[in-house]
Amino acid sequence: MEDLKRYIRDIPNFPKEGIIFHDITPLLKDKKAFKKxxxxxxxxxxxxxxxxxxxxxxxxxxxxxxxxYKLEKGLVIVRKLGKLPYETINATYDLEYGKDILEVHRDAxxxxxxxxLVDDLLATGGTAAAVGExxxxxxxxxxxxxxxxxxxxxxxxxxxxxxxxxSLIQLPI
Numbered sequence: 001m002e003d004l005k006r007y008i009r010d011i012p013n014f015p016k017e018g019i020i021f022h023d024i025t026p027l028l029k030d031k032k033a034f035k036k037x038x039x040x041x042x043x044x045x046x047x048x049x050x051x052x053x054x055x056x057x058x059x060x061x062x063x064x065x066x067x068x069y070k071l072e073k074g075l076v077i078v079r080k081l082g083k084l085p086y087e088t089i090n091a092t093y094d095l096e097y098g099k100d101i102l103e104v105h106r107d108a109x110x111x112x113x114x115x116x117l118v119d120d121l122l123a124t125g126g127t128a129a130a131v132g133e134x135x136x137x138x139x140x141x142x143x144x145x146x147x148x149x150x151x152x153x154x155x156x157x158x159x160x161x162x163x164x165x166x167s168l169i170q171l172p173i
Contacts, residue, residue, distance in 0.1 A: 001169050007033045022149055024120050041146055042070045044166040048143050052076045052115045056131055059120035063148055076108045078131050089137055093130035104134050111139035122147040125156030
């Protein structure tokens with residue numbers, strides 16, 4: 001996926017000093033690059049037994065919804081605290097630059113539901129691990145995690161063990 005790497009723009013010191021933000025908007029803007037990314041991510045998942053793709057707020061929604069459509073699976077969204085209208089459960093997690101809370105509807109996943117968690121970028125794995133905690137609390141079965149970009153030096157996939165991690169683009173931090 002070397003050709004897709006050129007669509008990832010690095011923004012130094014965002015959202016705070018010392019952080020390099022990997023901006024995916026140039027990839028989203030280019031219809032051929034976006035299509036290639038979705039098609040390639042879907043290929044990684046097409047032989048997996050999946051009922052739902054779980055989109056993690058906010059950029060994960062983009063990839064999870066496109067993958068759910070392409071793979072003909074259901075879509076579940078996980079949002080920041082206070083954004084969902086029905087009964088929810090939540091999990092607190094650490095970011096590279098702070099803390100946050102994510103929540104999901106209590107009825108979004110039932111016992112034994114097979115899911116893949118989807119986000120745009122895997123860094124330390126804190127966000128994805130928190131969503132995995134929500135899935136397990138609801139009785140869901142994690143098939144794996146899918147990301148457009150993985151920052152390999154941060155070893156986020158280690159935090160997500162024993163589950164498989166599929167990433168399309170690997171970058172240094």
